[in-house]
Amino acid sequence: MSTEALTPDRILEATEEVLRRYGPGKATVVDVARALGVSHGSVYRHFRTKAALREAVTERWLEQAVTELAPLAEGPGPAAERLTTWLSALFAAKRRKAGGDPELFATYEVLIGESSAVVAEHVDHLVGQLARIIEDGHRQGEFAAPETGFTMIARAVFDATDRFHDPVHAAEWSAPDIDDAFAAVLALVLRGLRA
Template identity: 70%
Template sequence: MPPEALTPDRILEATEEVLRRYGPAKATVVDVARALGVSHGSVYRHFPSKAALREAVTERWLDRTSERLGEIASGDGPAALRLDAWLSGLFEAKRHKAGDDPELFATYMVLIGESSGVVERHVADLVGQLARIIENGHAQGAFAPPVPDAPTAARAVFDATNRFHDPAYAADWSTPGITTAFEAVCHLIQKGLAA
């Protein structure tokens, strides 16, 4: 049986495992290549530098959340319900990432610090999804016209819920009362957007 083709996805999967095992300070491209059974030059053919590889693995990690939330944002149904589902989905995704695999979460926090462009694109994507929900809610008559516009209103909603998705607050996500606090903020946002 011929060996499995070396693809960017296989390299990124191996990189995640290497990062989990060694952490961001000690993980090298040679470690990734060794895990794949290839030369480090083979990895460099897909990713021209260690920084490019680290950026790609960070982007992949963030995109998993964006894709799930994008389905909610683009879905059908009342915008108010989709907004609640989207905000809850973001909070739960971040809580699971921090709680289910704390070592990898800590690793990604280091990588995110190195990849500001990736983070900016991720946030822009999330704010764009919120803007679509808000625009749709206005079209449905559920939300007042966004002031001054949907992207600005979406950014305000994103910022208002920062405590529930910004990794700087990860230690709070498992504290008693966090769900009640989240629900209170969501209620205020719905009231603020209501027509």
């Protein structure tokens, strides 16, 4: 038995390792408990069900992107430059995760499919960051006033760049022309926003 305090973070870290090793179809709460050196009942005290544990792992993974991107959305500087940096950072982070740990990335694709509410909340956070950048751009005179509101325009930008951040497109991210395709979409988005 482990003498280290059992915390939700420790459980989530162990769950990631178990998911990486066994995949989402075979990983169990008993496997997570075994990896931690505790009983499965100890894990259930923190996460009531296997679904709750899987949802928490998914939420933690998605939250990393929101946290990494927040300073870019809040920072100073021209909005077009911040928008370019934000979208580039999102694309780079997704590519890094897909290429750096393909087993875990594939697992998260499955888990994301199970956690639609968590994914919807994640997208709302990202769209909110985009909306702040676009609203700043309007205030600075860089971007035109949106007819439908800043959040609606931000959602359109998010959807327009879907190919470069949605995991369903991960197989395309290593294509030789993907950076050129990204640059072309980004240029089109910026032209559409300009005042």
